[in-house]
Amino acid sequence: MKILEPLKWRAAVRKFDTSKDVSDVELEALLDAGNLTATSMGLQPFKIVVVKNKTLQQELVPLSYNQQHVAEASHILVFAIETDINQDNVDRYIERAMELRNLPSSALEGYKNSISQYMSSMSSDQKQVWATKQTYIALGTVMTIAAELKIDSCAMEGFDPVGYQKMLNLESENLMPVVILPIGFRSNEEVMASLPKVRKTRDEFVLEVD
Ligand SMILES: Cc1cc2nc3c(=O)[nH]c(=O)nc-3n(C[C@H](O)[C@H](O)[C@H](O)COP(=O)(O)O)c2cc1C
Structure with a gap:
């Protein structure tokens, strides 16, 4: 199936061609893909922080x-959850929905109450786990659209989130990195990307229940 071709082409690229940069147009498409991603209750409790600065990128290596x-990589996309999720997030979402859909507040009152109740039922730790799950959906979307555009990427959890938070001054923005995505174009020296994919067999991966 043609639609699967980008997913077959995609691989975790660890050797980027340093002479090729992702264009501004391509970058905006990836950021739009992240923003268009579905999230629980539509609250989008995360941001994508864009790093494009070779000195800074070098400092992030340790x-x-x-x-x-x-x-x-051409850029690093840092997926960071909001650390101060509260009623303001719900209020902002409802205000934006009213504005974009031209609705009176009464039309959204029931929904507002139910999501407010759900949010206030979670502890701070539960909110961070919830926000992280939403972030990974966006990560998957961005990786998929990148592959469609023949842009390489490598999802990474192998980094120090608190170190990144400090280096990128994210604490004052109430953001904590959870996963990062270097993007760019594979170098001719990248050997892993052309190897066959290691995946479970269909039987190992799928359980059919009649
Ligand atoms: C959430 C996540 C975290 C990952 N962390 C790293 C990492 O820190 N460093 C790295 O080189 N690759 C990392 N990878 C890449 C995986 O090792 C790679 O996706 C996996 O081996 C499958 O290979 P493929 O993506 O080339 O098909 C990560 C992948 C995911 C999805």
Whole structure:
């Protein structure tokens, strides 16, 4: 199936061509893909922080278990959850829905009450786990659209989130990185990307229940 071709082409690229950059137009498409991603209750409790600065990227390498692709990628997309999720998030969402859909507040009152109740039922730790799950959906969307555009990427959890938070001044923005995505174009020296994919067999992966 043609639609699966980008997913077959995609691979975790660890050797980027340092002479090729992702264009502004391509970057905006990836950010739009992240923003268009579905999230629980539509609250989008995360941001994508864009890093495009070779000096900074080099400084992030020791905070990334010395993984050089952080320095060599065109950009690093840092997926960061909001650390101060509260009623304001719900209020902002409802206000935006009213504005974009031209609705009176009464039309959204029931929904507002139910999501407010759900949010206030979660502890701070539960909210962070919930926000992280939403972030990974966006990560998957961005990786898929990148592959469609023949842009390489490498999802990475191998980094120090608190170190990144400090280096990128994210604490004052109430953001905590949870996963990062170096993006760019594979180098001719990238050997892993052309190897067959290691995946479970269909039977290992799928359980059919009649
Ligand atoms: C959430 C996540 C975290 C990952 N962390 C790292 C990482 O820190 N460093 C790295 O080189 N690859 C990392 N990878 C890449 C995986 O090792 C890779 O996706 C997996 O081996 C499958 O290979 P493929 O993506 O080339 O098909 C990560 C992938 C995901 C989805």
